[in-house]
Amino acid sequence: MSTTVRAAVFTGLGEPPHIGEVVLPDPGPGQVRVRLAAAGVCHSDLSLSNGTLPQPLPAVLGHEGAGTVEATGPDVDGVSPGQQVILNWAPPCRSCWFCEHGEPYLCERSSAAAQRPYAALPDGTPAYAGLGTGAFAEATIVPAHALVPLPEGVDIGAAALLGCAVLTGWGAVTNSARVRPGESVAVVGLGGVGLATLQGARLAGADPVIAIDVSDAKEELARGLGATHFATAGRSLGAEVRELTGGRGVDHAFEAAGSSAAIRSAWSATRRGGTTTVVGVGAKDDPVSFSALELFHFARTLRGCVYGSADPERDIPVLTRHIRDGGIDLATMVTDEIGLDDLPAAFERLREGKGGRSLIRFD
Numbered sequence: 001m002s003t004t005v006r007a008a009v010f011t012g013l014g015e016p017p018h019i020g021e022v023v024l025p026d027p028g029p030g031q032v033r034v035r036l037a038a039a040g041v042c043h044s045d046l047s048l049s050n051g052t053l054p055q056p057l058p059a060v061l062g063h064e065g066a067g068t069v070e071a072t073g074p075d076v077d078g079v080s081p082g083q084q085v086i087l088n089w090a091p092p093c094r095s096c097w098f099c100e101h102g103e104p105y106l107c108e109r110s111s112a113a114a115q116r117p118y119a120a121l122p123d124g125t126p127a128y129a130g131l132g133t134g135a136f137a138e139a140t141i142v143p144a145h146a147l148v149p150l151p152e153g154v155d156i157g158a159a160a161l162l163g164c165a166v167l168t169g170w171g172a173v174t175n176s177a178r179v180r181p182g183e184s185v186a187v188v189g190l191g192g193v194g195l196a197t198l199q200g201a202r203l204a205g206a207d208p209v210i211a212i213d214v215s216d217a218k219e220e221l222a223r224g225l226g227a228t229h230f231a232t233a234g235r236s237l238g239a240e241v242r243e244l245t246g247g248r249g250v251d252h253a254f255e256a257a258g259s260s261a262a263i264r265s266a267w268s269a270t271r272r273g274g275t276t277t278v279v280g281v282g283a284k285d286d287p288v289s290f291s292a293l294e295l296f297h298f299a300r301t302l303r304g305c306v307y308g309s310a311d312p313e314r315d316i317p318v319l320t321r322h323i324r325d326g327g328i329d330l331a332t333m334v335t336d337e338i339g340l341d342d343l344p345a346a347f348e349r350l351r352e353g354k355g356g357r358s359l360i361r362f363d
Contacts, residue, residue, distance in 0.1 A: 001026060002023050002024060002025055003023070003024045003026075003033065003139060004021050004022070004023050004024070004122075005022060005024060005138035006019065006021055006137065006138050006340060007019075007020065007022045007134070007136060007137030007138070007340075008061065008062070008137070008340060009059070009060060009121065009127065010057060010059050010060070010061055010130075011057055012057065013050060013057070014049070015049075016344040016347065017061075017343055017347075019340060019341055019343070020121075020122075022060060022120065022122075022127050024118075024139060024140070025119070025120075026071070026073065027071055027141055028074075029074045029075045030075050030143055030145075031072075031076070031141055031143060031144065032069055032071070032072050032076060032141070032142060032143070032144045033069075033071040033072075033139055033141050034067045034068065034069055034139060034140055034141075034147070035067050035068050035070045035138065035139045035362075036065050036135055036137065036138060036139060036362050037066055037067045037156045037160070037362060038065065038067075038156070038157035038158070038159075038360060038361050039062045039064060039065040039066075039135040039136055039160055039359070040064035040161050040163070040165060040192065040357050040358070040359050040360075041062075041064075041343065041346040041347070041350065041357070041358040041359070041360065042064050042192060042193075043192075043281070043350055044063065044131075044164070044281055045061045045062060045063070045136075045347075045350075047258070047283075048130050049061060049347070052281070052282075052283045055114075055128070056114075056115070056128045057128070058121060058127050059127060059128040059129065059130050059134075060127060060129055060130060060135075060137050061131075061135075061136050062133065062135030062136030062137070063130055063135055063163070064087070064089075064160050064161060064163045064164035064165065065140070065160050065163060066084070066085065066086045066087065066150060066157070066159040066162070066163065067084070067085065067156070067362075068084050068156075069081050069082065069083045069085055069147070070139060076144045077144070078144065079144055079149065083149060084149070084150040085148060085150055086147070086148045086149075086150055086160070086162055086312070086316060087133045087135055087142060087146060087163050088145075088147065088163065088312045089132060089133045089146070089163065089164065090105060090107065090111070090131075090306075091107075091113075091132075091143060092104030092105075092107040092109075092110060092145075092311070093109040093110070096109055103309075104311050105306050105309055105310055105311070106306060111131070111132065112132070113129065113132030113133075113143055113146065114130070114131050114132040115128075118132075118141050129141075132146065133146070136360065148312045148313055150320075151317055153320065153323070153324045154320050157361055158331060158334065158359070161192065161196075161330050161334070161357060161359070162316055162320075162330075163312075164192075164307075165191075165192035165196045165333070165357060166199075166319060166328065166330070167308050167312060167315060167316065167319065168279060168307055169192075169193045169195070169198075169199070169256065169279070170196055170197070170308060170315075170319060170322075170328070171200075171307065171308015171309055171310035172197055172200065172254055172256075172305045172308050172309070173185070173197060173203075173206075173252075174200055174203075174204065174308075175309035175315075176277055176305040176309040177254070177277050177303075177305075179200075179201060179204040179206050180204070180205070181204065181206070182206075182207060183206050183207075183251040184206065184207065184208055184209075184210075184245050184250040184252070184271075185208075185209045185210065185252045185253070185254070186241055186250040186253040186254070186266065186269045186270075187201065187210070187227075187253075188253065188262050188265050188266045189212070189213060189257030189258070190212075190218045190221070190356075191256065191350075191353075191357075192357040193279055194211075194254075194257070195221070195222070195356050196328075197256055197279065198211055198222060198225045198227050199225050199226050199328050199329065201226060201252075201254075202225075202226030202327075203327050203328070207228065208228040208229055208245070209226055209227050210228070210229045210231055210244060210250065210269075211223070211227035212230075212232070212265065212269070213232070213233060213353075214233045214353060215353055215354070216230075218230075221332070221335070224329075224332055225329060225332055233262070233265055237269060238265075238268035238269055241268075245271065248272070249269055249270050249271035249274060250269055250270055250271060251270075251271060252270070252274060252277065253269045253270040253274070253276045253277070254266065254276075254277050254279055255279060256279045256280045257280045258282045259280070259282055260282065260286045262280065263282070263288045267290075270298075270300050271300075272297075272298050272300065273298075273300065274300055274301070275300065275302075275303065276301070276302050276303070277305050278302070278303065278304050279305045279308075333357045334356065334358075335356040335358070336356075336357075336358040336359070337358075337359050337361055338359070338360055339360065339361065340362065342358075343360065
């Protein structure tokens with residue numbers, strides 16, 4: 001039998017979501033129905049809603065979620081009803097070239113579920129799940145391999161952040177850049193991913209850790225999550241960062257805002273021979289340019305980072321140990337706890353660059 005749930009439905013590019021209902025079928029072979037406890041509101045959801053990232057419509061967005069397995073279809077192993085889980089929006093197939101060569105975050109089949117309808121609107125119109133997860137709803141249907149069991153000792157609501165922001169930010173520091181103790185770090189853009197990157201830098205033993213944002217209002221939040229210094233993005237940023245790093249610039253700069261301007265800011269803050277890691281998701285029509293001379297002269301490394309170069313099955317248990325030990329603070333990252341009806345206002349905060357993470361708590 002089908003299940004009808006409340007959901008935030010996006011029907012047009014750039015339009016706010018309509019809070020209504022979707023009809024979920026029973027889980028099919030290899031599928032699981034998850035009752036959501038919470039879902040984080042990520043900047044990538046904004047990018048999906050406005051066309052920066054491609055998304056079939058109508059759609060239920062939301063890819064950062066945690067909840068409880070409610071029902072399973074045939075041929076499901078490894079998860080069972082009543083189990084608490086985290087959604088994985090990029091589940092690796094474990095058999096393509098990238099998976100077999102240690103890069104499951106680049107799996108060529110990870111987006112398959114996002115390309116086919118997973119539910120229907122009440123009038124029968126097929127509906128899609130954003131990034132294959134559809135977490136802005138009371139429940140969702142996902143492939144069984146898109147779930148990671150939640151280890152004990154972590155609040156199931158706050159655990160939603162592990163599914164994207166924390167795994168991406170911490171992973172950028174730990175897996176992609178491999179920051180070492182005593183190296184200097186700058187983080188440009190202090191949304192959910194940027195705040196998680198700060199915590200990753202602190203855990204890695206980086207010093208100094210310089211937080212950078214266009215809004216001075218984020219300084220207290222940034223310092224509470226690991227920043228030793230705060231700087232406002234602007235023309236004098238490079239000089240300010242060099243002043244804090246012996247005139248050189250940082251060993252590692254992380255761009256977490258998703259724009260060409262932020263990438264240039266991170267690049268300018270990086271020392272000669274250092275590494276700039278691009279974590280934010282920018283637009284395809286927002287080019288960033290470098291002169292041939294500066295690429296040679298600065299000898300910097302510019303690299304992209306997808307999903308924190310992470311393997312959720314391997315890394316989420318590590319993150320939960322950091323949470324239990326007090327090394328990662330999920331609660332402080334959440335600046336707004338909301339209900340599903342408050343999602344449009346959360347999207348407006350994203351557009352304005354206000355606050356940290358908004359977290360939808362379902363009843």
